[in-house]
Amino acid sequence: MTRKIVAGNWKMNLNYSEAKTLLKDLMAQKEQFNADVELIICPPAPYLSAFAEVLKDQEWVQLGSQNNFFLDHGAYTGEVSPTQLKSLGVKYGIVGHSERRDNFNEDYSMLSKKVKALLKNDITPIFCCGEQLQVRDSNVYKEFIMKQIHDSLFKLKPEEISKIIIAYEPIWAIGTGKTASSEQAQEIHHLIRSRIASQYDEKVANKVGILYGGSCNAENAKELFSQADIDGGLIGGASLKADSFLTIANAFE
Numbered sequence: 001m002t003r004k005i006v007a008g009n010w011k012m013n014l015n016y017s018e019a020k021t022l023l024k025d026l027m028a029q030k031e032q033f034n035a036d037v038e039l040i041i042c043p044p045a046p047y048l049s050a051f052a053e054v055l056k057d058q059e060w061v062q063l064g065s066q067n068n069f070f071l072d073h074g075a076y077t078g079e080v081s082p083t084q085l086k087s088l089g090v091k092y093g094i095v096g097h098s099e100r101r102d103n104f105n106e107d108y109s110m111l112s113k114k115v116k117a118l119l120k121n122d123i124t125p126i127f128c129c130g131e132q133l134q135v136r137d138s139n140v141y142k143e144f145i146m147k148q149i150h151d152s153l154f155k156l157k158p159e160e161i162s163k164i165i166i167a168y169e170p171i172w173a174i175g176t177g178k179t180a181s182s183e184q185a186q187e188i189h190h191l192i193r194s195r196i197a198s199q200y201d202e203k204v205a206n207k208v209g210i211l212y213g214g215s216c217n218a219e220n221a222k223e224l225f226s227q228a229d230i231d232g233g234l235i236g237g238a239s240l241k242a243d244s245f246l247t248i249a250n251a252f253e
Contacts, residue, residue, distance in 0.1 A: 003232070005165060005233075007039075007040035007092065007233070009235065009239065011044075019044070019047050029242055032246055034252065035060065042092070065093040065123075066093075067093075069082075082120065082123055086122065090123060094125075094167075095118065095126065131170060131172070149192065164209075165210075166210050168188050170184075170188075176215070186229060186230060190229045193229050196208055210230065211231060212234070213236075217244065222251040224251075233248060
């Protein structure tokens with residue numbers, strides 16, 4: 001483990017009143033969060049502006065976006081640019097979540113552009129990768145995952161990829177009640193870090209945060225986070241309750 005990172009991906013959940021209540025609940029417990037953990041919340045885009053005002057003087061938690069376009073401005077109705085996110089104080093941005101890849105046909109080239117656009121605006125990309133059940137069962141999952149990373153990230157300069165966070169999300173373990181074992185998760189995290197070290201060097205590889213993003217919850221976080229190459233989690237459903245998010249954030253040994 002090189003870093004301690006917990007990011008909450010709220011996805012398309014919670015109306016504004018519910019989201020404000022969750023933020024209020026989190027802030028009420030802020031003294032209980034481990035100060036050594038990079039804590040990130042990624043609410044729906046319409047809430048970022050208001051949340052940014054509430055959190056502008058807070059250092060214990062940072063805002064992240066769930067998606068971004070790859071250009072800074074233009075006639076792209078409905079999109080959100082990295083410069084707009086930066087102007088709100090957004091520090092992190094999720095890129096390439098499996099739901100974006102599957103539902104919105106985001107390919108490796110587009111994801112590469114999105115990553116570069118965030119980096120240009122000093123926003124840390126949280127780059128997602130992972131495999132479906134049929135890929136896992138066909139025993140080519142290692143090659144599949146590394147192609148996602150290679151084609152979207154390995155053209156970056158060492159100083160650029162050093163700023164990246166990678167989230168491994170076994171798609172077969174998202175919203176299914178299944179979770180990769182700590183050994184299965186560690187296998188992929190170690191593979192990713194070792195390939196980065198081969199492509200760049202160990203110093204760069206150790207700067208890259210690698211998160212587990214497959215149904216991590218209050219019950220399994222401690223075991224997952226105890227693995228050598230798991231730097232934390234990209235948390236979905238369990239981030240929608242302040243108590244479970246707190247438990248996960250404090251699960252590091």
